Amino acid sequence: MDLAKKIRNVVLASALIGGGLVGVVNAQEVPKKFNIPERFNDYTSTTPIIYSLLMGDYLLEAHDYDMDGDYKMDVGELYIPGNPQPLFYGFDLNRNGTFGSDEVLTDKSQDGLNGNEEWLVPKLIV
Numbered sequence: 868m869d870l871a872k873k874i875r876n877v878v879l880a881s882a883l884i885g886g887g888l889v890g891v892v893n894a895q896e897v898p899k900k901f902n903i904p905e906r907f908n909d910y911t912s913t914t915p916i917i918y919s920l921l922m923g924d925y926l927l928e929a930h931d932y933d934m935d936g937d938y939k940m941d942v943g944e945l946y947i948p949g950n951p952q953p954l955f956y957g958f959d960l961n962r963n964g965t966f967g968s969d970e971v972l973t974d975k976s977q978d979g980l981n982g983n984e985e986w987l988v989p990k991l992i993v
């Protein structure tokens with residue numbers, strides 16, 4: 868193998884490793900305490916569909932993520948415009964393409980998905 872090829876392979880390999888590391892750093896891990904399936908981890912690596920949504924008198928910004936490309940949304944985020952972090956997170960736990968009130972986390976402090984969220988409808992612990 869000539870030197871140029873060797874260098875190119877090293878650069879490619881480190882780019883791949885670098886990309887992987889960046890992916891890990893940026894991964895949006897869903898806090899384990901909510902018992903949300905692991906398939907929802909790293910959902911932010913999917914490009915969201917972004918649109919405005921009128922809820923009552925409030926205009927919110929929705930970010931919908933279709934992680935597996937089946938045109939059903941898997942994760943949804945609702946932002947108060949101007950705030951960099953969502954107020955609501957929806958996880959399509961029953962895979963029906965919509966977010967029921969029992970599939971939504973509220974983040975009153977709007978500081979990212981870090982475990983201080985609450986279920987919109989409190990879960991029964993059995």
Ligand SMILES: [Ca+2]
Nearest residue numbers: 933935937939
């Ligand atoms: Ca989907």
Ligand SMILES: [Ca+2]
Nearest residue numbers: 959963965967
């Ligand atoms: Ca659902």
Ligand SMILES: [Ca+2]
Nearest residue numbers: 974978979981
């Ligand atoms: Ca939070």
